[in-house]
Amino acid sequence: MSRKAAVRDSRSLKHSQSSNLSKKLTKNNLNDAVADPSTPSEEAEVLDIYQKVFSGRYDNIPAPISQQVRVFTSSTFTDTTVERNALMEEVYPALKEYCRENHGLDFQVVDMRWGVRDEATDDHMTTKLCITEIGNCQRLSLGPNFVVFLCQKYGYRPLPSEILTSEFDTLKRMLIENQEDVSLLDTWYIEDANSVPKQYVLQPISSILFNFNNKRIPKLQERDAKTWWQVEARMQNQLRKAAKLCYDKGFFTHEQMHNYFMSVTEREVINGILNSSNPNEHCLCFVRHIDNIVVNATTAAAKFIDLTADQINSEAQKLLANLRDERVPTKLHKSCIRRYAVEWFSKDGIDATYHASYISKFCRDFSSSVTSLIDSAVVKQSKFRDPLYSEILRHLYGSHLVSSAFHGREKEIEIAKQYVLSEKQIPMIFQGENGCGKTSLLARISTQIRSWLGIGKDPVVILRFIGTTADSSSISPLLTSVCDQIAWNYDMKLKDQSPTELSKLFHHFKRMIALATSDKPLIIFFDSLDLLSTVDAAHELLWFPPKLPANVKFFASFTPGASSIERAIRRLVEDSNHYVTVEAMEKTVGHLCPALFLYPSLMLYSVHVPGSSTISPTLQTSTYRPSMFIPPQIHTYFAPDSSYALSMPISYFCPDPYLAEIFGYFEGYLLSEGNIGQIYKLLHMRNTSCFKEKKGKREKGE
Known part of the structure; x- marks a missing residue:
């Protein structure tokens, strides 16, 4: 059976498009269902998340369900070239097809050992590049997000790109006390007094060795590259020696000392597995051991094991063994770790033809392990695939992201606060040019509603940032989703009862907002009315409530002159005191x-x-x-x-x-x-x- 066929034959799970939770509810609304002691604990936990999202709460809301599987692959690269080629050629395409056909997901692989540009090396950004991408995969991926290949090579151990000033000064003091020349460190590490706390920054290579990136003159580039590797080795030895002295004298913790000995691969494993809260749901480890590695000048041993002067680097091997054989198995379940033993072949070590059986098994194991994690994640997330839940969460989470970075606008926020606390029954309209900050302002206001109303009020906050989703771009799906969200909070019997005929839908929307109560007021935000599709006469605002029921507040925004929206809204809301002009910031x-x-x-x-x-x-x-x-x-x-x-x-x-x-x-x-x-x-x-x-x-x- 081909590897592609093996993936296709993996267990297929068809996720439901709706959680069907509403069908299970016998209570009037989500609050009652969550509070019901007869609700099973597991279902109550899911309902609690639904209740937070549907009522527009911002505390600990989950991120929207990802539509992609994004896997970071970590290794020292040279020792796994054959395996990675096999994955790239046959397994990854099949996994991409599996995800698309079975789950509607996009499968992506991030391999930072290929395609990292010279500029990243020049700026010493390689490690940060990798760690940043691991975080992206953890944030974006559904299911697996990190796979590491741990073999017999510990890998490249770069100089720290930043060192705290206090730490750097201590290191230098240790070296000076031992009669060491620190001029090289003073040349390459420059203090950044603007950082908090202060730190020394390793300078770009080309800022001192000007031809390091000069591809136009290869000889000069080769000369500067050779010089850099010599300089780097000398500084590595100095910093490691100083770090060990600091540790022995009690100035450094073991973790501080180890920072100067650590490889890029270990940092990736720390961030991808060891610091992960639930690695067994997201991480895999593949361990390969080559028996009888031939170490001499005629073989490719340096690709597979750490060497120093043609001898095995015992320090690197000790660090690798600690990571591979002790720390990773402690954190990762044995079912997530696959081990292989192979023989050394000729001068090349690993050969695609000679080791075909091993490569085939490795690819099958990789496919089955990855698909298993994907399937498990899909099952876990199937409880949250209600289309309305997804629509609401998309707006709520987007608002959370925007408001978390918001500063200023105290005057406008105070106007909004007084409006919310008043008895006024007229919508509040924010107007301003593109880019002035209306969206961010409304997002920020929505996060403050509960604190403004205080204890004793449990408001329902409904947000729609028009034009950011399909269901918020046209008036019919927009009002339908809002009406259903209101029903979830006030009367479940009214869910899915929105008429399809436009005139009836408009009246239905106005009746639904009247369900608000004094202890459970309704606050609605419609941002960027001018981005509504003109289909179904949306810009005539026949659906817009110029006078609000009691316990309802309505915020809207638009860009003046962009459409017929402005004329319609000024006709409906005549009081100039209910218009707030959002000026561009100074x-x-x-x-x-x-x-x-x-x-x-x-x-x-x-x-x-x-x-x-x-x-x-x-x-x-x-x-x-x-x-x-x-x-x-x-x-x-x-x-x-x-x-x-x-x-x-x-x-x-x-x-x-x-x-x-x-x-x-x-x-x-x-x-x-x-x-x-x-x-x-x-x-x-x-x-x-x-x-x-x-x-x-x-x-x-x-």
């Missing part, structure tokens, strides 16, 4: 968050973008809204005056395929202020750094 106001853009070279793994691998040259803000589901760390380290922008292939700066798909519709994007990214303009930057450091000043990239 140029002196900045929004700074931890930056992925600080290190664009971290984002090197290729992702699929509809129609192109780079940013599309067309700006389409009127048809696709980019602002809602971009995590706050994406828009960050630009100057407060918005004078810097970045443009490069999607794979440079967008590790999340979902975000890449969003970005793929736009030419580029420029941060304007505290909201999450309206897409405006870009300046092409050829280098992989947003800024260059020169003489202590931060300058725009070339």
